Amino acid sequence: xxxxxxxxxxxxxxxxxxxxxxxxxxxxxxxxxxxxxxxxxxxxxxxxxxxxxxxxxxxxxxxxxxxxxxxxxxxxxxxxxxxxxxxxxxxxxxxxxxxxxxxxxxxxxxxxxxxxxxxxxxxxxxxxxxxxxxxxxxxxxxxxxxxxxxxxxxxxxxxxxxxxxxxxxxxxxxxxxxxxxxxxxxxxxxxxxxxxxxxxxxxxxxxxxxxxxxxxxxxxxxxxxxxxxxxxxxxxxxxxxxxxxxxxxxxxxxxxxxxxxxxxx
Numbered sequence: 245x246x247x248x249x250x251x252x253x254x255x256x257x258x259x260x261x262x263x264x265x266x267x268x269x270x271x272x273x274x275x276x277x278x279x280x281x282x283x284x285x286x287x288x289x290x291x292x293x294x295x296x297x298x299x300x301x302x303x304x305x306x307x308x309x310x311x312x313x314x315x316x317x318x319x320x321x322x323x324x325x326x327x328x329x330x331x332x333x334x335x336x337x338x339x340x341x342x343x344x345x346x347x348x349x350x351x352x353x354x355x356x357x358x359x360x361x362x363x364x365x366x367x368x369x370x371x372x373x374x375x376x377x378x379x380x381x382x383x384x385x386x387x388x389x390x391x392x393x394x395x396x397x398x399x400x401x402x403x404x405x406x407x408x409x410x411x412x413x414x415x416x417x418x419x420x421x422x423x424x425x426x427x428x429x430x431x432x433x434x435x436x437x438x439x440x441x442x443x444x445x446x447x448x449x450x451x452x453x454x455x456x457x458x459x460x461x462x463x464x465x466x467x468x469x470x471x472x473x474x475x476x477x478x479x480x481x482x483x484x485x486x487x488x489x490x491x492x493x494x495x496x497x498x499x500x501x502x503x504x505x506x507x508x509x
Contacts, residue, residue, distance in 0.1 A: 269426045273460050279423060279433055280462070280507055283470060285445045285487075289479025292447060292489060296326030300495040303388065303414045304447045306473050309333055311411055313384040316340075316376065318361045318398075319391035324349060326388055335386070338379055342368050355379075361391055363401045372398050376406050383409045390416040399435045408442050413472040420468045421457050443472035444481065449488065450502040451495045462507045484509055 288306060295309075296302030301323035315330050320341040327337045331351035339347065342360035362369040376385075387410045389395055395415055399407075417435075422428025450456060450465035457464045487504050494501045 270424050271426055271429045273462075275429060276423065276459065276462065276464075277507065279429070279436065282436055282440060283445050283448065284508060285448050285471075285484055286478075287480065287482040287484050288444055288446050288473055288477075290446070290473070290477075292491060294491045295329045297323075298493040299497060300451075300453070301325045302493070303469060303471065304449065304489055304491055305386075305412055305414060305471050306446050306477070308411060308473070308477055309335065309386075311384060311477070312386045314338065314379070314381065315386040315388060316372070316379075316381070317388045318372070318375075319389060320344060320347060320356075321390070322347075327354065330386070338375070340370070340375065361389075361394055361398045363397050371401065373401070373403050373406055376409070381406070381409050384411065385409050386411060387413040387415070389414070393418040396431050396435050399438060400431075404438075404442075407438070408474070410443075410472075411474050411477060413439070413443065414469065415472070416451060416467060416469045418454070418467050421464050421466050424457075424459065424464065439472060442475060444475055444478050445470060446473045447471040447489065448504070448508065449492050450504060452499050452502045453496050456502045461505065463502065463505045465502050465504070 290306035290308055292304045293307045294302055294304055302325060312335055315335055315337045317327050317337055318340040320339045322344060324347050327339060328349055328351065330337055331349065331353055337354040339354060339356045340359050340361065342358055346356040346358070359368055359370045361372055363371060365371060365374060391398065395417060423432045449469045451467035451469055454466035456466060487509055
């Protein structure tokens, strides 16, 4: 197994440095480091709390929930612990997912639409812009989005006025290893630049459900959860010196955890 892993590491390192043509032309290593540097987490002056269960469906967010009145949660799936915790705190939750039926929760302060998020409107798809506008979203909103790869197009098509209404965003970025390709890098960089105009990164956590890659000793997870805080709520901006956070836990308990290397902090 060690020999196999070493072979893969050599192949991957050569690809990212040398492969510039063909179906999947790759970026150079310096671009990967540049993007990682842009999404390193900071201590923004707020304690982190865990909302939702230990394991999949739970996330670390800054303790600013007193400023949150509503949550938009697309990509509900069959795990509702995060949404249920918010409901118990008196936060109204709007949920959307075209792949499941309406969840049945004890607290009734939620609404559900059986639609997926995208960049257009039809019977099974809606946009985040129109969804927010239909609910008259104000500037006291939290976003928790896990939509299996559609997050890139949804963020890039979101009006900036609506983007700035979120105080906190937790977004799970899927297929993150595509950052190693020129097209993937362009898309991911565009999304991050748009978000980072208005938000700071307060936490990152690799989801261990999809594995990871190691490129020139840099760990690149296939799925990466990022928590953003609107800049106006940042009390300071100090580097952190340790990952994972003490409240982090593996998404899938029976799979090996993914630990980010020092490049990420």
